[in-house]
Amino acid sequence: MIPSAFEYHAPTSVAEAISLLGQHGDEAKILAGGHSLLPAMKLGLAAPGVLIDITKIAELRGVVINGNVNIGSLTTWAAIAQHEGLRRVLPVLGEAVSQIGDLQVRNRGTLGGALAHADPAADAPALTLALDAAIRVHGPKGERTIAAVDFFTDMLSTALEPDELLTAIIFRPLGAGEGAAYVKFPHPATRYAIVGVAAYIKLNGTHVSACRIGVTGAGAKAERQNDVEQAMLGGDGGDEALATASLRAGEGMDILGDIHASEDYRRAMVKVYTKRALAAAVARARG
Amino acid sequence: MTATEVKERIVGRALKRREDPKLIQGQGQYLDDIKLQGMLHIALVRSPHAHANIKQIDISRALAHPGVVAVFTGAEMLDINPLPAAWQAGGVKNNAVTPRALAVGKVTMVGDPVALVVAEDRYIARDAALLVEVDWEPLPAVVDAKQAAQPGAPQLHEAAPNNIVFEWEAGSQTDADAAFASAEVQVSEPIINQRLIPTPLETRGAIARYDNATSEFTVWMTSQAPHVMRLLLTAFVFGIPETKLRCISPNVGGGFGQKIFCYNDMAFTMWVARKLGRPVKFVEDRAENYQYSTHGRDHITDAAICGTKDGKITGLRVKTYANIGGYFSTIAGGIPTTLYGRILNGVYKIPGVYVHVTGTYTNTAMVDAYRGAGRPEASYLIERMVDRFAAELGLDPVEVRRKNFIQPTDFPYQNGLGLLPYDSGNYEPALDKALAMAGYTEFRKAQAEARTQGRYLGIGVSSYVEICGVAPSAWVGLNGQGWGAGLWESANVRVHLTGKIVVTTGSLPHGQGIETTFAQLVADELGVAYEDVEVQWGDTQGTPFGYGTYGSRSLSVGGVAVKKSLDKLKAKVKKLAAHMLEANEVDIVFDDGKAFVQGSADKAKTFAEIAAQAALAYSLPEGMEPGLDETSYYDPPNCTFPFGTHIAIVEVDTETGHVALKRYIAVDDCGNRINPLIIEGQIHGGIVQGVAQALYEGAVYNEDGQLLTGTLMDYAVPTAAMVPHFELDHTVTPSPVNALGVKGAGEAGTIGSAQAVINAVVDALTPFGVKHIQMPVTPERVWKAIQQK
């Protein structure tokens, strides 16, 4: 398989990248890790006229932990998984990231790329929702920050404007009484999520004082589960509470069906995996 | 005294493979690694429709594209014939419609090629192929083998009314009816053996070169059977002398059956090379391989089994629709008939068996042999039905197996399905060994205990027998099973002046380690150093004719041909040694690489000395020709029948339906064992393909004939993390059929495994009343089966 021909640019700064985006408009696609874009191009599913390769922009790479956790959009899964500091303050990231693709995909694939691509079965969107991450983007008018919950708008669609570049993802480190987990039902061939659920729990003593859930793989886009979250609040996070609350998962969502999992089955699995993610998050929050 | 007592025998030793040094250093030469001076590249224009008429093809834009040398359509290639149908279902009418080099007039599957672009490089060829404009008239499609035969189904080929390729039967309907009429218990079940995509890691392709001065073609091909391709392409497709084509298989990156067949790319690369006078290369990408190269299995079956209340099986009735795909592939007729229907009784004595098979065309990729080829389908069916039967009676499936086994004293065993007699077998020791390894009795206790805790464990047993070492030519050939030629093998053993030995074979190893295994045989037989033996294969120029490597036949047929050549060679060695030692030939012993007069081993002539004398020919016995060079043809008197028992242990997550394969035990009997390392490797790989069918793989077409599992992003070939460690052991029941006592091991793993896994899953789900789940048992299917309780 061979991609169609394209014009290639490799900017070395964010400003240069944004200028190129402005110049080429819809014709252009950003190339980061390339593990979604290049296969799509080889299969003829995408044929951008211009590729803007941002991998030479050093400032987009790396993890900074000072109060918040700031992860450059070009930071690879492998770099996230191996980052000592992240293992301490946000262990769920490593847990989730190590389930992505394979060793080679993790060496190339980037957090920012996955979020900007917004594949409905990608793992990272669920994490950003559950962890209430902020997504920093730069455009011709400067920079702005988008809450994860507002970022994913539809299948393969985000709140990014065509002339904007996703530059960083900001997480809040977890402290005592907080726990998060990611569990997924992997696609047997790609290990994308057929259903993936990220859960965050904060305990106030023995009671749940905050809960966020991000579900991926099930619908056109990753989504929070407000009903489940509400049901968890004030409860003790025990098995019965989890079982009851997770029954609300996926309700009201447009669930997808395909050859790997029908709509009915996915709907049921959203509940099961929500329960399992919550159970793990609660256990971690209890310490 | 035999040679074995002097020189350490290497037959039976787990030698590491001589094939490997180049392959582990990236120095193998696979098809796409070959570059010829001036070589052009071909890209195909393929149908996006499963069924359509071709109204018009406009090549003008493609032709104008810079770097394009030529664009051709099928209409221009009508001077060559369609590909041959080399194995049609035996004894019945076959409506065989085979593909042409490029489709003409209509297409019958997605990916059916209608035009080709020849360009200076593959990037240009690919770009230009997108510029060919085809005016399609889409037609309704049918993808299901059973629906295809129903009235009103879309019709693929005029020559095949109701899409029927053949109607074939085996066994006795009368006996089966009688068995069912008097049975105390009977069970029926629809059994689907889903379509699989063989997926050798290397896709297929061909490179053709034509020498205008001599009118000779050379074709490099990803083929398991280059000699057969040479025959088919010259005698049937091009109508040229067989001597005008040289076929070469370089290193072949896995075959699993898909690379046995004659494909359109062999024909169109030859045609284009001749037309343009330049060498051309075509290599499929993976999506093309999935759309157009052959698939396997795809049976829709209604099966019924009957017997007595105490577990004696008396009857088996099977009606199968076998999907043939959009055209008839090279040996598609023999797979769901001879290699399936004739061994449906498996390892059991069943008095009344009857099978009827309807082969049908559908708007899907052609279906032909895939690892096991018919025997996995048969083995799956009987082993599932035996479990169903046992469950219906509330009996232990192991005991039902034991009760119905063909006994050691029954061999040679005629199964009543028109098969040659099973050569040898001893099924119970293999079963017992596997049960012991699995800890069957303890497992049953643990299983009961686990169920009380809400954990669902299952154990599945599969006792299989299969057909290898195919096949006696007179039986398998045109007057018997419908195979369009013979099925013998030949081998040449040539000794050079320096005593170095070259074996040439028509077998075509592509992972089976034949170079190593054959060299082990030769070294022991001649008492020479293993390193002094070279095994050559793959090029029709320089190797004797062979039907190729498939059907687990390369040792049990090709290896026996080597053995026969060695026997001839040794006779000549003795004769020459007698002359050199001035003794009588009858007194000469040839052993451990030396020839001597019986009782005086100290006055011996070494093999090297004899070889030198034979080559120099300074002093030969009266009338003896120089040289030690012998060729043999071996036509086996029977097939061989390897067997064994596989056991799978699973745990089912009843909330999600996920099946965890916890343990896998395999006890196989492939007769005598030349290289255990290689045999075990074959078993391992075979098991994964069966396990994959049980748990993961399945080609899916939608109703319009679009292949939904069109790449490895959707077709789930298992990774290392998806399969367990395998626990292997074996029994040895030599085959009486051949001088080596070998049976074959290439497909046993696949033939024995899928049903072990499914039996285990169903066993785990017994508390939920689950009786059968169709493969692959995806989490969703398991979950649904549980929900339906």
Next chain:
Amino acid sequence: MTTITVTVNGTPYTRTVEPRTLLVHFLREQLNLTGTHIGCDTSQCGACVVHINGESVKSCTTLAIQCDGATITTIEGLAQNGQLHPLQEGFWEKHGLQCGFCTPGMIMAAADLLQQNPDPTDDEIRHGLEGNLCRCTGYENIVRAVRYAADKINTVAAD
């Protein structure tokens, strides 16, 4: 067309490429390093795995132009001074290959795995090789081969 310079197996090469030229095609067609194979085209099978700046990467899903200035190691560059790499030795000793088509990529992936985890369990080996498909061996002997190599490397390191 753009000119790039890459160092492959210790040798610097300067060549012109189209932006769309895949790294695997660059290696195979322009540098004649045909040990790196193409199996799936969609980044599942790993037959094309090479190391770019020390990390294992699927070269069918990487553009050659992106590798300007990079250091690349392919299977042809793994053996040093005629000595097989312990992984090559392990695959040979343990019958970790049959048709051999997946083997170069499998070995390159395993080399990266052992860099990251020098003493993996069998389970870690299986998960570490998730990016590589083998259709022949059933993986049993590949796991043994990687184990062999790990043991050998660790023994040498301990000496």
